[in-house]
Amino acid sequence: MLSYIIRRLLYAIPIVIGVMVITFFLFFVVQSTDTMAKRVLGPKATSQAVQDWKVNRGYDKPLFFNIAKGEKLFDSLFFNQVGQLATFDLGKSDVTGRSVATLFREGAVPSLLITVPAFFVGFAVSVALALYLVFVRNSLLDLWGILVCVALMSIPVMVYVIVGQYLMAVSFKYFPAFGFQQEGLSTVRFLMLPVALMVVSGLGAEVRIYRAIFLEEIDQDYIRTARAKGLSNTRLLLTHVLKNGLINIITLVVASLPFLIMGSLVLENFFGIPGLGNLLFTAIQTADFAVVRSSVFLGALMYLGGFILTDICYALVDPRIRLS
C-alpha cells in the first residue's frame, strides 16, 4: 500500500511542474510585465513608477535565462517564480501589498463555514431524493423528477442567489440580507441563507448523477438474487443498492472535497462573506494578478490532493488496483 501511495505522489510531480509552466506562460509571456504593471498602477503611471514596481517584485529579470555577464544563469523570472512556488512563498498582493499567504489563511475559515454545512446537507438531501426517484422508477413521478432536475440545472447560480436573497431577506425579512460576524451562535444567522442557496443550486445536477449511479446498481445480478430471496423492495434499496451505490458516489465526492476550501465566488461576494471566493472576486475586479496566480496554483495542488485521496480510497476498497 505504501509503495502505491508513493507511486501516486511521484506521478503528481510532473503535473505540478506543468501547472507552474502554464501559469508562468499565461501571466508573464502572453502578457508582458509592462502591461501587468500598467494595469495594476493605472494607465497614468510614469515609466519610472512602472520600472520601480517591476524591480521591487523582481519582474525586471529576463524571462527564462539570465545570459548577462556577471549574473547567475538561472537568476531569471521563470526559475525565481518556480522556486518561490515550490517553497510556498506566495509573495504579496499586487494591490494591497499584504502577504498572499495571510490573505488565504484569513479567508479559509469563513469559506469553510459555508461550504462544509452546505456539502453535508446537500449530500444527504441529494442521496435521499435520488434514492426516492429510483424507488418510483419509470413512473410519471420519476419522469417529472428528472425534468425538474434538468430545469434546476438550467438556471445559472447567480439567479438563485439574487432571487433567493430578494425573497428571503428583503421581502420577508427572514434572514439578514448581507454581512458576516464570526462570534458564536449569531454566526449561524448569517450562514443559513447562503448555505441553503448553495444546496438548492447544486441539487439538480447531483440528484441526476446519483440516480444514474443507483440505477446502474439495480441491474446487477446480486440484486436479482436478493429479490429472488424474497427481500422487499424497500429493504433492497435501503441496504443493497444504497450501500453499493454509495461506494461510487463517495469516490466521486472525495475529489471535490478540497474545493470546499475555495468557497463560492458568486455567493460569498453577494452576501459579503470575507472568504476565499470573495478574495478572488475582489482580485478579479482590482486586477490583482498575484492573488489570482496563487489561487490557480493552490487550486491545482488541492485538486491533485483530492485526486490522490480518491485513488487511495479506491485502492483500499479494491486490492486489484494497487497491485496492477
Next chain:
Amino acid sequence: MTRFFETPWVQNCIVIGGFLLLALLIWSGSRNERWKRAGARLRRDRVGMIALAVIGLYLFVGALEMIQVPSSTGKRSILDLLTHKIPLEESYSAPLAKTTLVQVNPKPLNGSHLLGTDALGNDTFVQVLKACRTALIIGGLTSAIYIPLGTLLGILAGYYRRRVDDAVQYVYTTVAAIPEILLLVAILMVLGKGLGSMAIALGVTGWVGLCRLIRGETLRQAERPYVTAARALGQSDWKIITRHLLPNVMHLVFIKFVLGFSGLVLAEAILSYLGVGSPVGTPSWGAMIDGARSELSREPVVWWNIGGATFALFFLVLSLNLFGDSLRRAFDPKRG
C-alpha cells in the same frame, strides 16, 4: 490573434459557417446505419422534438442579429431593421406602462414596451433577443475551437497509443488539474474582456472532457475486428482514422457538442457576472442578470430585466439539455 477573434463579422462568419458545416455533417451522416436508426428513434421522442424546435427558434433569432444588411445608416442587422421603430425612452419603465418609472412627476413614454425598458431606456425585449447572438457566438466559437482539438487529439491518442497517448494524457491531466473557473478567470484577466477571449478561454478548458471521451471510445473501437481487417488490407493510418474510426465516434462528438453548448451559454452568463466576460455594451443575459443586483433593491422593484434574461437563458439551456439527453437515448437506447 485575439483581435481577429474579436471582430464581429469574423465571429458571425465562423459561427454561421460552423452551423452550415454541422448541417452538412448530419446530412452526410444520414446514410450511416447508426445515424439512420437514431434519427428514426429521435423522431418518435416528443420531448426531444419540442426541444429541437425551441433551439431552432433561438438559432433563427440569433441569425437575424448576425446577418448584416446595408441600410441608409450603414450596415445593420436584420433584427435592428425589424425593431428600429421601437422608440428609446429616458430610463426604466415597467412592462406595458404608460409613464417612466419615477415617483416624482413621471413622463409619458414614447411607445409601448412589452417587457419594459432598462436603465438607458432600451426596450428589454429587444435586448433579450439581441443577447441570443452573444450566447450563440460564445457557444459556436468555443465549439469551433474545442471540438476539432479534442476529437483530433482523442483519436490520435487512442489509435497510436504509447508515446502519443502519454503525451496527450499528460497535457490534459495538467490542464484539468487547474480548477476550471480559476483557469477561465486567469486567462480572461490576461486576454481582457471580449467574446473572442471568452471563446479562447472556454476552448482551452473545454477540450479535456471531449478528448478523454473520444480517446476511450477510440481505444475500444481500435480493438474491433474491422480495424484489424482494414490494417490487414494495407490501408494507411490516415485512411483508417478518417474512414473508419471518425464516423464511429462522431455521434459521441455530436452529443457532447449539444450538451456542451448548454454549459457554454451558462458559462457566458457567469463570467459576465464576474466582470471578465462580455464587454460593456454587448447585450448579454449574464450582464442583464448582473444589473439586477441593484435593480431589485430599488423601489419600485425593477424585475423585468432579470426576469426576461433568466427566462430566455433558461429555455435555451433547458432545451439543449433535454435535446442532448434525447440524442443520447436515440444513439444508445439500452443505457438511456
